[in-house]
Amino acid sequence: MRRLLAAGSALLSSTLVLSPAAAQAAAPKPGTVTSVTPLPANLWLPGTGSAQRVTYTTTGPDGKAAPSTGAVFVPKGTPPRGGWPVLSWTHGTVGIGDACAPSTAGRSERDITYLTKWMAQGYAIVASDYAGLGTPGVHPYLDGKTAAYSAVDMVRAARGLNRSLASKWVVIGQSQGGQAALFTANLATRYAPELDFRGAVATGPPSNLEGIVSLAGPYIPKLPLADLTGYTAYILAGLKAARPGLGVDGYLTPLGRQVVKDAETLCYADMVKRTEGIGIGQLLARPLFDAKFFDQLRSVMQVPVKGYDRPFYIAQGMVDTTVPIPLTLKLVADLKANRQPVTFKAYPGAGHSENMAASLPDTTRFVAALFTR
Incomplete structure (x- = not known):
């Protein structure tokens, strides 16, 4: 009897322990909403009809499921036929501590003004905080793929919450978020083929930093x-x-x-x-400057220069001292050499932040055309 009980106990124990692969398979799918709360009214964008703060599942830098947070802003009024087209906003540098997450800390006046103008065009805005920013662990700053996963899964999460959001979407980002927007444009259709990704806008995106930092x-x-x-x-x-x-x-x-x-x-x-x-x-x-450091840095930060299958726009301020224009010109030259669907424009007199407003007339037309094709 004692042997029988021991064997039964061992069998029970073995059935309760999941292998790493099985445990990963049991994790929520990317884009799964795990919690939702109303977004405080003081954090709403002007023109918002409803807003929520969500926690959802995305993919972390180790390729495993990770939590992220973000906000969903739905415009006032009646959605167009097919639903509100979606703009996934990828924010610039705010810090990497949990207290810096925009869905709880709020947004700069610059970003509020910019996003309000997009909402006025009739877009629902979904805005990830990025994995690790407001959730357990340290945010992997400038890890392009991880930020891109957060941006894509934010769209999935938002559409799971609100049926008025269309499957058509674009990504738009500034600075750190501009880099995230480029990575998103590079992987969106493969990572989330069920969504209708149309293209991207990146303003002041850092690129080619791996070569600078390693020196x-x-x-x-x-x-x-x-x-x-x-x-x-x-x-x-x-x-x-x-x-x-x-x-x-x-x-x-x-x-x-x-x-x-x-x-x-x-x-x-x-x-x-x-x-x-x-x-x-x-x-x-x-x-x-050693091979190991450079290889790892490059694997995290290097902006892809091929593999894009949707149009994207890069806007660069000519007097930007945060992301100097030579770095962006090198990126654009590599993209064009590889025949990628990039539109590029430099804006005279515009610095890092001023580039957002300076490029807005061009980028609103560019994005509108993406939704009509």
Whole structure:
């Protein structure tokens, strides 16, 4: 009897333990909504008829299911036949700490003004916070694929909540979100073939940074750009989250390790203050120029230059000091050399933020045409 009970117990135990593959298969599908609450009225965009904050399942940097949060803004009025066309907004740098998530922290006046003009054109706006930003774990900053998955799954989640949203959608993003928009444009039809992806707009998207960052080392002097060290700390913290096996801390000084740790919680304005007077070289104990570091950095950040199957628009300010135009010109040259469906325009006198408003007349026409084809 004792042997029979032991055997039965072993059998029961074996049936309750899922293999890693089975556990992953049992995870909610990407885009599954796990919670929903009304979005506080002070966080609504002007012209919003209803708004919700959602938590949903997406794909993390390790390829496994991960939670993300975001907001859904549905315009006032009656939806057009077929439903409201959807704009998936991918936001720029706000920080990588949970307190920085736009669906709870709110949005800048710049972004509110910009998005309000899109909503006035008759688009429902869905806006991911990105995986790790407001959810467990550290946000893998500038991990393009992970941000793209969050943007696509935000559309899935929003359509699961609201039947007035169409399957037709585009992605639009600024700065960090511009990079996310390009990655989204590159993988959307493969990752979510059930949706009707039409194309993308990227304003001020960072690109070719992997080559610049990998040149850094202790020899880099202090440079007269107030936010450069903060951005670098975000990149290194994001790389740690995306590629934990790389051993980023081994490249850092004690000060660098502390600054990168602080980057995991401080939002943008506080991060700029935290790094005031600190040069990039002071963060680094040794050069980043080695094959292992570069390969891992490239696997996270490098914007694809082929494989796009929908039209996309890149807008670049000519006096942008955050994303200098030579980096974008190199990206566009590579895209055109590979015959990708890109439209590019540079805007004289426009800086990083001003580029959004400067390009808006052109991009609204571009997006409207995507929905009529």
